[in-house]
Amino acid sequence: MTYRTFEDDRAMHRARRDRRAPYPGGAALAAGIGLMLLGGLAAQRYAGRQQERRPADSAPGRTARQSRHGRYAVTGRSVTINKPRQEIYAFWRDFSNLARFMENVESVHEAGDLSRWTIAAPMGHAVEVVTRIVQDRPGEEIAWRSTEESDIDTEGKVMFRDAPEGRGTVVEAVIAYRPPMGELGRILAKMFQAEPGLQARRDLKRLKMLLETGEIATNRNRNDG
């Protein structure tokens, strides 16, 4: 496996195109009504031609309406955390901290330049992933990739940049993985497709809570339930 997925993420948005009909706003309103009168198929073809000439916008590739990642499922989310960049980087760089805010990660143990992740999967399954850090730029970026002995083929990257005017740090995490074959693969793929990005977003919110407030909000009234 080559470390190409995130380049794809950028390439995707250069080549971004989709099939949504042009929004009939302002001066285009009359044309929009005309399109509706043309009817489904013709209008779609017309819209499709319009899309061909559309220049890329500024949005991250993963927010495109059509995925260009092939067999890799890619998800990513950003969160702004009211803490200095170096502090958040240092917290994340100690991978054993990840289990404190990633709901499904049971533990991460570091051994030399490898980290062994134990991840809870649906229906009582557990997934073992061994990752190697492939990029480490202090205060800016950490990227990791799974090794051959892992249950799933995955790579991830987290980037840190200053938010404007002292508003803290923007943390952007992107995870890509290729579902394994077999039943586990089907379960994971289904889970992933049903709610793309859901878990990443949840986990980043929990990271924000932990770093900003020292604890993760819960409505539990007791420790036993």
Add this chain to the structure above:
Amino acid sequence: MRALTFHGSHDVRVDTVPDPEIVNPRDAIIEVTSTAICGSDLHLYDGVIPAVQKGDILGHEFMGRVVDVGSGSTLKKGQRVVVPFTISCGQCFHCKIQQFSACDNSNPAEKQELTEPLFGHPVSGLFGYSHLTGGYPGGQAEYVRVPFSDVGPIVVPEGMEDDEVLFLSDILPTGWMAAENAEITAGDTVAVWGCGPVGLFAVQSARIMGAHQVIAIDHHPRRLELARQMGAKVIDYSQTHVLEALMEMTGGIGPDAVIDAVGMESHGFAPDNILDSVKQKVGMGADAPHALRMAIMACRKGGRISMPGVYGGFADKFPLGALMEKGLQLRTGQTHVQRYTHDLMRRIQEGEIDTTFMISHRLPLEEAPRGYHNFKENQNDWTKVVLKPGMAV
């Protein structure tokens, strides 16, 4: 412990449930001495708020004694505190700029997903107000777990009674912020729709902020009388054309600022309101903003609309044209309670604000279901209900 729990529409009961304990470091446990039923609790009672589960403990207006603290709490056992209904971390972007009711960190991450699709962003955590706002057990109980107890609760000074300070938890700061959002200047007329507890505090606040005249609108004689006591002129909409009256009472100009303290349960006999109530019954979830529509129509050109009333969904026939063509400003939101508590505590201590005049009933917690029933069905006489867990049945 004993607690008022939700069992279904118009079915609330006092049950025995497990006592709360310290879960997070910044928690405190409060033994409740007084807790009130809020107009917005009636939305839960009527079953119009989604994501309320059987067994949920209701109540968001409460105070009491600190009986346990976590390692990160700044409270001490034995202190008497009033607890804001908004749960705020004190450290996120919003809390730092005093937008406490927009706190990023108080609604548990998995609960935030309930309101994000509805509103574009998740709402913050509140006590006892459905799983949309975190599913936190509420204050109509003997004990409450209070998260971020170093930020929210305000310590009650020696010698002050519960009834004097209890409403710092919600309705007093809510009425105050409603008046603040009306941006009152000398000579202004302020019209207030709804003489429930929030409307009555908005009347009182608008007077303190220097309004030339405050006009309160309702149809319950007892509530209108309370507004009059607070210095308002009153309009009974069951006998007067409100819009005409407001024009005549302002020299043909209209009120400079209007406050909708009614929210989604507004009453009225106009056709649009009847249509809304039909839609609510058939489950289309349209809010019934009759008071808000009228307030927008009444407001003078270039005036201000303040909307403390609670809405949760969509509104039909919202007079967007009037809003734009008259150049009105609309300000609203859940109350940033912690922004106001210290200042308002001082004003209560100095006798500037009267907080007890609207309390019509004090009941033991065990009689909370009777309190709910009457607060809803007999609004003229049951103006505000305070529950006392320690009171003999």
